[in-house]
Amino acid sequence: MQLFDVAADAYVRFMGRFSGPLAEPFAEVGLVDVKPDAKVLDVGCGPGMLTSVLARRQGEANVIAVDPVEAFVEATAAAHPAAVVRRASAEALPFPDDTFGAALAQLVVHFMSDPAAGVGEMARVTAAGGRVSACVWDHAGGRGALSGFWGVVQRYDPTAAGERALPGSTAGDLTRLFEEVGLREVEETLVTIHLEVPTFEEWWQPFTLGVGPAGAYVDSLNQIERAGLMAAMREEYGDGPIEVHAGAWTATGLA
Known part of the structure; x- marks a missing residue:
């Protein structure tokens, strides 16, 4: 997770503009048939974009959130004092079996050390x-929030790896992963977001903050x-406004 060992504000400025709008439709999928008073787990919460939606x-x-980055844990805990927020990795969750009514991971599976x-x-x-x-951005299909950025990069630098090969980024990846671990009634859909960034400078500057593969x-x-x-x-985008249309593969299943 070193790619995301950054200040919480840097992450919010870079990815929060995309993951914030994604959180609401993702929660719609992840809370289907979940009791309104059930405890829910936000895995890899970052600075708390999904946490905020789950809390509401x-x-x-009833919200518990974990992240391996201490700065993100501190920011999420400060924003949600009634929630339980702990430092932990997805691969070693510090909770007993059968604790939650739902567990959600937004834009996390593709950065897990072992998905x-x-x-x-x-x-x-x-x-x-x-x-x-x-949920994971549709990097492989060219519909991720950062696909346009990587498209320009790779025209000038074909050696740049981009994010197309990250786990979960291709249709069906998450379904296979869910079924392999024994989840039932797995369904996969593409959740989309649309937003407008007013100026080129507002769109570009967060890429200089060192967040994630693009920032690196x-x-x-x-x-x-x-x-x-x-x-x-x-040259690609103009001076703005810049419209972003992005999709994330979203899988859900029953324990």
């Missing part, structure tokens, strides 16, 4: 009949290379 829908005291172990842990701590859900790539460039990439991005 389930009641803050099968992480989803298996989510299934373990979810009570029988409870719901386990995860920009950080790796020298001053001249970075200026060239910025110019290429401006």
